[in-house]
Amino acid sequence: MDQKTNEMTEQNAADINNTAFSADINTDENIAGVNHLNEQIAEESELEKLKEALEEEKKKYLYLMAEFDNFRRRTAKERVEQMQTAGKEVIVSLLEVLDDADRAEAELAKAGGVDEGVKLVFHKLRSSLQNRGLKLMETKGQDFDADKHEAITEIPAATDALKGKVIDEIEKGYLLNDKIIRFAKVVVGK
Incomplete structure (x- = not known):
């Protein structure tokens, strides 16, 4: 019986070692699994951070493009206005000359008729100013x-x-x- 007890004891010890070894393997596998999960979570976290950073950069880009578009429209409008009123000071100063031309034409008409050359000059002055707006x-x-x-x-x-x-x-x-x-x-x- 001693031998049977010895064999049973050895068998129990082997089973206990196998269970302990199996537990060690499972623990290592669990640790590896946890580490793998931690790595995945870290990667997902980093991916989320990168997505947020990308979204923020997209917003900045869209804002910058909108600002540039507004700037471009504003400067184009200002340029058109400047071109339309470029000679404003000159035209304003010529208004007095135009008034004098109208008065001279009226006086010449009262005096007996306006010369065709004078009419032509006055007409040219008026049409030149009208062409400028x-x-x-x-x-x-x-x-x-x-x-x-x-x-x-x-x-x-x-x-x-x-x-x-x-x-x-x-x-x-x-x-x-x-x-x-x-x-x-x-x-x-x-």
Whole structure:
């Protein structure tokens, strides 16, 4: 019986060793699995951080592109406005010459006729200014508008229909590319 007990004891010891070895292997496998999971979690975490950084950079890029587009539109609009009003000072200074030409033409007509050469020069002056965007403001018979007209005086209106309307024009008003460069000086009916 001693031998049987010995064999059983050896068998039990072997089983215990196998179980312990198996537990060691399982523990190592578990540790390796946990390490692998930790690595996956770390990779996923790093991937999430990279995705967030990419999204942030995309937002910055879109914001920068929108700002640049706004800048481009604004400068293009300013450039067009500058080109339209590039000669504004020169045209404004020529308005007095145009007024003098109108008065001279009216006086020549009263005196017995306007020479064709003089008419041609006055017409050329007007057409050159019109080609640059100058327009004459229509005022007579229009409702008085303080945004367009400068009232010099008020006179009693002949009819009720003329009340609040422009009766006479003292100095012509002009627009340059649809912007007022000189207000019309007018007489208003009251």
